[in-house]
Amino acid sequence: LFAGIQDAPLDPIMRLFEAFNADTRPGKLNLAIGVYTDAEGKVPRLRAVQEAERRWIDKALPKTYRPIEGTKPFRDAVQALLFGSGAAILGESRAATLQSVGGTGALKMGADVLARLKPGATVAVSDPTWENHRALFAQAGFTVVDYPYFSADTGGVDYGAMRAALERLPAGAIVVLHACCHNPTGADLTAEEWADLVPLMAERGLIPFLDIAYQGFGLGLDADAAPVRRFAESGQEFLVASSFSKSFSLYGERVGALTIVAADSSLRAKVEALAKRLVRASYSNPHTHGAAIVETVLTDPALRADWERELAEMRERIQAMRVRMADSLQQRHPDRGFAAIKVQKGMFSYTGLTPDEATRLREDHEVYALETGRVCVAALNAHNIDRVLDAIDAVARR
Ligand code: LMR
Numbered sequence: 012l013f014a015g016i017q018d019a020p021l022d023p024i025m026r027l028f029e030a031f032n033a034d035t036r037p038g039k040l041n042l043a044i045g046v047y048t049d050a051e052g053k054v055p056r057l058r059a060v061q062e063a064e065r066r067w068i069d070k071a072l073p074k075t076y077r078p079i080e081g082t083k084p085f086r087d088a089v090q091a092l093l094f095g096s097g098a099a100i101l102g103e104s105r106a107a108t109l110q111s112v113g114g115t116g117a118l119k120m121g122a123d124v125l126a127r128l129k130p131g132a133t134v135a136v137s138d139p140t141w142e143n144h145r146a147l148f149a150q151a152g153f154t155v156v157d158y159p160y161f162s163a164d165t166g167g168v169d170y171g172a173m174r175a176a177l178e179r180l181p182a183g184a185i186v187v188l189h190a191c192c193h194n195p196t197g198a199d200l201t202a203e204e205w206a207d208l209v210p211l212m213a214e215r216g217l218i219p220f221l222d223i224a225y226q227g228f229g230l231g232l233d234a235d236a237a238p239v240r241r242f243a244e245s246g247q248e249f250l251v252a253s254s255f256s257k258s259f260s261l262y263g264e265r266v267g268a269l270t271i272v273a274a275d276s277s278l279r280a281k282v283e284a285l286a287k288r289l290v291r292a293s294y295s296n297p298h299t300h301g302a303a304i305v306e307t308v309l310t311d312p313a314l315r316a317d318w319e320r321e322l323a324e325m326r327e328r329i330q331a332m333r334v335r336m337a338d339s340l341q342q343r344h345p346d347r348g349f350a351a352i353k354v355q356k357g358m359f360s361y362t363g364l365t366p367d368e369a370t371r372l373r374e375d376h377e378v379y380a381l382e383t384g385r386v387c388v389a390a391l392n393a394h395n396i397d398r399v400l401d402a403i404d405a406v407a408r409r
Pocket of ligand 1: 046141365
């Protein structure tokens, strides 16, 4: 039965995650996976999350099935977070939100819906993109291609090349866009570029699928969602995958949401029903615990305000680490383009480290980074940053 299975490696992020867990060296440091750690190097238990969890446990509610799409307060709160409270689209009933198994589950559910509607379509992902995008859409039966995105020369986006490639895609192609905090590079489109891109997608008949896994880690909760809001205002149909893993520090709880925006409420009802049928035949109903916590925090004004404060603290701490990293490495290696780390956004930066340098960083200095040179800046702190910078300096020198 199983003899015909072809050997294939896991994606590099999970391969290094497993290698890191198996590594017995005491000084090991994981900058390969996207997990925020605080000033003391710990994955934080956010204050509002702890309080919401206490309240939830005190209620001692029965653990019955959750609706396939998640509860209405959860779904409404997700939409308000994405579109902004008071946004016109919230009253139009043309957006369906379904709770998902993390951001990955939202992408997968969206891919499964699209596979029913556009079988065999092309899916275009940025070059580079999150390691799992390609596998996820390929597994759903799509042909996955790249569009140019990152410019190693500037450390930013080569929007001209991206735009030209999107113009060449066939109508009906699905385009995966990172709404903010591009994973893996940290390089985001400017507001002007989004203003150009949104109508272009509609003109070319392309299907936008926005991935927003880091809302709040770039410029702020509202500013980071600006591209989503721009698409909503344009009236076109699109999908959005949200993750609450990082913004609530709830990685293992797997809380996310898929939002599908249709042209009107009757089409929304049709696509929502399709998505629910696909979920029913896949995992039936979503989890309770993590989503109940997210729902409580988002809907209780005091907890919400405290969450926003703590999220801002996380964002500002990452930014402080970016500045230290960029300034120090730029000074030591003025020709390596390290200065871009300062203007990149979110948890990650593309450092420009070569695969060989990343390997030596891991083997000689116990610091894990992806071989693409992606580093999780959000795992740096005052206690480990000098060691990391000295290690990057050492491997970049040889
Ligand atoms: C990452 O990019 O490291 C995170 O999104 C974790 C993951 O699942 O890959």
